[in-house]
Amino acid sequence: MKKRITTLIALLLTLVMLVFAGCARQQASKEEAKKEETKPAANKEVILATTTSTQDSGLLDVLQPEFEKKTGYKLKVIAVGTGAALKMGEKGEADVLLTHAPKSEKPLVDSGVAVNYSLVMHNDFILVGPENDPAGIKEAKTTAEAMKKIFDKGAIFISRGDDSGTHKKELSLWQEAKLEPKGRKWYQESGTGMGATLNIASEKQGYTLTDRATYLAQKGKLKLAILKQGDKSLLNIYHVMNVNPEKFSKVNAEGGKAFVDFMVSKETQEIIGKFGVDKYGEPLFFPDAGKDK
Known part of the structure; x- marks a missing residue:
């Protein structure tokens, strides 16, 4: 009889300990979850x-x-x-x-x-324009000479005009040729990206400076040909x-x-x-x- 009571007490103590342990684990899980909620999410x-x-x-x-x-x-x-x-x-x-x-x-x-x-x-950058090349830039020995031919002819030139890398390069080419086209009627600014600028140049049959990648990607829908390429000054x-x-x-x-x-x-x-x-x-x-x- 005494042995049974001792065994029962031992079982009760074990049960109480298990209940307390379970509560402790549950509380710890809640605390951990709370920490996770307050922890700032990683910026993905x-x-x-x-x-x-x-x-x-x-x-x-x-x-x-x-x-x-x-x-x-x-x-x-x-x-x-x-x-x-x-x-x-x-x-x-x-x-x-x-x-x-x-x-x-x-x-x-x-x-x-x-x-x-x-x-x-x-x-690299390339100068593109109408296939009939009214300014004759295809025969130019340098990019500066090509820019001068466009300037002297007064041929339509579509500039990005948006402070982009291509626009900055274009301005440096005019500067290298010692020319200032801004304000001339034939010099027009699109204020748009390269793809849209190429479309405008194609529609107006004008010249423009473009990176080769964008030109090749859109070549199929453009009426523009590569007329000047290969100069060190055109590296992109x-x-x-x-x-x-x-x-x-x-x-x-x-x-x-x-x-x-x-x-x-x-x-x-x-x-x-x-x-x-x-x-x-x-x-x-x-x-x-x-x-x-």
Whole structure:
């Protein structure tokens, strides 16, 4: 009898201990859940400010899903002119920048606004215009000479006029030729991206400066021919950089750095090097990551 009572007491004590342990675990789970609720969620959206050429050429249509699949981040692309993209970086309105105006990018890097500045790729600019080439620029020996022929002829020239990398390059070409076209009736500004500017030039049968990638991507619907190419002055270089979180605490620093790393990775560089070959018979961009080291 005494043995039974002892056994019963032992069982009761065990049961009480199990109940207390269960309550403790439940309370701990509630506390953990509460902590998770109050813990700030990781920022999964990465804002990319970039030039229109990366979008109009179709390159970002290929790279965006690859980046999102590889990293788990959601990429929000804002394709504007390089000037506008850099201004977004200056204001902390983007996490990462992909642009093609090295001289304009340098101040952001020097001031510490942009970090992890990395060479990504290049292609080139080309002068396109009507196939009958009324200004005769195809025979010009240099780009400066071609610009002078357009100027002297008063042939329609469609400028981006949007402070983009292409617009900056165009202005430098006029400057190199020691010419000022602004204010001339034949010199017209579209204020739009590269794709739209090409369409306007095609409709008006005018000349324009474009990156090769966008031209080739839209060539089928344009009545424009490549008339001047190959000069060193027409080289088009792209860099990627993320906005410094020490300057702007709200930027997604980890996401921005993830995009920089993605763009210079071996796998992405291989994609860039092959992009366009199947459709146009030549790559639209040439991978350059690491060549500036």
